Amino acid sequence: MLYPIFRFEFTDRLFLLEGGMKMRFNSMGRSGRGAILCVLLLGANPARAGMTVYDLTDVARLRLEDISFFGFLLLLATLGMRWLWNFLARDFPRWPRLTFVKALSLTALLGLGMLLVLVMISGARELLTPGAWYRQASHYRPNEIGNRELRQQSIESLRAALMQYAYAHDGRFPPHDYVAEIPGKIWESPDSTGTRYLYVGGLALSETNAVMSCEPQNFGDERLVLFASGKIQALKTAEIHRLMGVQEGQ
Amino acid sequence: MKRSSLRVAAIILAVVLFFFLMVAPGLLVAPITLFFGWWASLGRLWKAWHSNSNAVWLFLSALVVLLAGSQFFLRWLYAGLKSKPENNWPSQWPWKWTLCSFAMLICALLAVCCVVLTTHQMYWISKSPDPLFADPFREKWSILYAAKTLQNDAEERHWDSAKTRASFWQAGSTRIGRPVWEAIQPVWIEKDDHTLRAIILIPRRPMFHPTTRLVVIQPGADLATHNLNELPQVLASFGIGNRTDSSNRPPALLP
Numbered sequence: 001m002l003y004p005i006f007r008f009e010f011t012d013r014l015f016l017l018e019g020g021m022k023m024r025f026n027s028m029g030r031s032g033r034g035a036i037l038c039v040l041l042l043g044a045n046p047a048r049a050g051m052t053v054y055d056l057t058d059v060a061r062l063r064l065e066d067i068s069f070f071g072f073l074l075l076l077a078t079l080g081m082r083w084l085w086n087f088l089a090r091d092f093p094r095w096p097r098l099t100f101v102k103a104l105s106l107t108a109l110l111g112l113g114m115l116l117v118l119v120m121i122s123g124a125r126e127l128l129t130p131g132a133w134y135r136q137a138s139h140y141r142p143n144e145i146g147n148r149e150l151r152q153q154s155i156e157s158l159r160a161a162l163m164q165y166a167y168a169h170d171g172r173f174p175p176h177d178y179v180a181e182i183p184g185k186i187w188e189s190p191d192s193t194g195t196r197y198l199y200v201g202g203l204a205l206s207e208t209n210a211v212m213s214c215e216p217q218n219f220g221d222e223r224l225v226l227f228a229s230g231k232i233q234a235l236k237t238a239e240i241h242r243l244m245g246v247q248e249g250q
Numbered sequence: 251m252k253r254s255s256l257r258v259a260a261i262i263l264a265v266v267l268f269f270f271l272m273v274a275p276g277l278l279v280a281p282i283t284l285f286f287g288w289w290a291s292l293g294r295l296w297k298a299w300h301s302n303s304n305a306v307w308l309f310l311s312a313l314v315v316l317l318a319g320s321q322f323f324l325r326w327l328y329a330g331l332k333s334k335p336e337n338n339w340p341s342q343w344p345w346k347w348t349l350c351s352f353a354m355l356i357c358a359l360l361a362v363c364c365v366v367l368t369t370h371q372m373y374w375i376s377k378s379p380d381p382l383f384a385d386p387f388r389e390k391w392s393i394l395y396a397a398k399t400l401q402n403d404a405e406e407r408h409w410d411s412a413k414t415r416a417s418f419w420q421a422g423s424t425r426i427g428r429p430v431w432e433a434i435q436p437v438w439i440e441k442d443d444h445t446l447r448a449i450i451l452i453p454r455r456p457m458f459h460p461t462t463r464l465v466v467i468q469p470g471a472d473l474a475t476h477n478l479n480e481l482p483q484v485l486a487s488f489g490i491g492n493r494t495d496s497s498n499r500p501p502a503l504l505p
Contacts, residue, residue, distance in 0.1 A: 020347045022376075024433060030290075035317070053274075053275075053276055053385055053386070053387055054274050054276035054277055054383040054384065054385060055279060055383065055384070055458070056276070056280060056283065056382065056383060057380060057381060057383070057457040057458065058280050058457060058458055058459050059378070059380060059385050059457070060285060060375065060378075060380075060382045060383070061279075061287075062279060062383075063371050063374060063375050064283040064284055064287055064375075064488070065283060065287030065288065065290050065291040065294075066287075066291050066367075066371050067281060067284065067287075067368050067371050068284050068285065068286070068287035068288040068291060069286070069287065069288040069291035069292060069295075069370070070363075070365075070367050070368045070371070071284070071363040071364070072288035073360060073363075073364045073369065074360075074361055074364040074365065074368075076360075077357040077358070077360040077361040077364065078361065080353065080354075080357040080360075081254040081354055081357040081358065084350050084353050084354045084357065085354065086349060088321070088346070088347065088350045088351075088354075089395070090449060091340075091344075091346070091347070093338070106359035107357070107358065107365075107375050108361070108365065110361055110362050110365075111359050111361050111364065111365025111366065112365060113362075113367055114362040114365070114366060115369055118366060140395075149395060159277065175438050175439070175440050176436075176437040176438050176439070177435075177437070178437055178485055178490050179490070180490070191454070195454065195455065196435060198314070198431065198435075200415075200419060201415070201436075201438050202411060202412070202438060216432075216454060217428070217432050218379070218455070244419050244420065244429070244431075245416075245419065245420040246419075246420055246421070246429050247420055247421070
């Protein structure tokens with residue numbers, strides 16, 4: 001966040017800037033006072049007084065900024081459309097002139113028309129390929145064997161790397177998921193952001209029934225779990241918690 | 251009459267704004283971001299832009315061919331369809347009409363893209379399991395609270411590796427409604443086979459990257475917090491994570 005580099009003090013109707021410059025507040029114009037108040041308000045630090053403070057999360061902020069950008073582009077496209085139409089209409093005296101509102105309506109209608117076409121395509125896709133998609137947290141992903149296989153393959157790669165490490169370290173698995181022997185990519189689950197697998201470090205090969213690793217929570221309620229024995233199984237979150245020995249109601 | 255109703259509306263608006271500023275000023279960030287966020291988005295787009303001179307030349311060449319081809323085709327068609335000369339109409343299809351038509355087509359396609367992409371963004375927002383608004387201090391304090399609890403547990407267990415780990419993994423649902431390890435990734439740094447030297451706690455899916463901190467817990471020391479971007483340096487200070495791959499990368503932000 002940017003903060004103003006000035007420090008303001010109101011003393012005896014004098015307005016002091018940090019550099020020692022003095023300005024008489026009353027002698028300023030209305031716009032000058034307004035500008036100074038704006039700078040003061042924009043540069044104010046948030047104060048924490050015990051209340052809950054809400055702010056946009058990073059992802060939400062990025063999404064809203066993108067929406068704002070698309071809105072801005074839509075306005076630019078509307079202005080371009082209006083200007084071009086009216087420029088062309090000079091050659092056709094019977095053509096009506098386009099106002100901004102009409103141009104905006106035209107571009108919005110075109111956009112909605114395309115949206116309708118896309119919805120029809122996606123609807124047809126659902127109808128013609130029933131069960132082809134499955135829900136993973138907030139997203140729908142192709143329910144093809146390849147995708148399931150990808151998840152399976154990914155956790156199998158992790159298993160192979162962990163087993164190799166354990167055989168080289170007297171049957172002990174890595175204490176944490178930043179050991180130099182295992183590349184970082186192996187620890188990343190196959191979701192869109194490469195969220196790291198949950199890893200319970202420090203187990204041994206002998207602890208066969210212990211949960212060693214599992215997919216993170218954004219994979220939905222059913223996640224692939226890797227046991228210290230090397231077994232991989234799809235389990236529900238509640239079952240994973242039970243196996244981890246989570247004491248509910250603490 | 252009209253002026254007085256405007257005054258009433260202005261007063262109501264001022265009261266509502268005052269209410270928001272007093273209760274939850276953060277909520278006003280949403281409309282402000284919608285109005286001015288395009289500038290930040292444009293900046294990101296500019297940074298992500300990698301111009302390739304070959305691709306630009308190819309695009310420009312294709313554009314010239316398209317415009318010239320269309321012009322010659324339309325001129326031919328116009329000449330063929332025009333049965334008799336009319337005073338108001340030009341004798342041959344002008345370049346202006348071709349250029350304007352394509353420019354309008356581009357504007358229309360741009361508008362279509364904007365509407366479709368805005369709909370997608372709104373869909374993602376509506377379906378996202380993450381909240382739109384959150385308390386950044388709460389996120390910061392959640393990890394500090396978890397770190398403090400773990401530090402107390404570790405001290406009680408004399409930094410015994412197995413016992414401290416078990417205490418962490420078996421801890422029940424916290425205030426965030428799930429076990430702490432679902433939201434926080436621990437890195438256990440061992441002193442020897444039985445004792446821990448330090449524990450680093452890293453948020454798995456941080457909601458506020460600039461303010462989110464990772465916490466380092468060490469025996470007999472206060473909790474040390476660091477920016478997420480400092481993770482490689484923190485790991486290196488304990489002699490781990492020296493590979494030059496993505497293992498030291500802080501959690502990703504956007505899908």
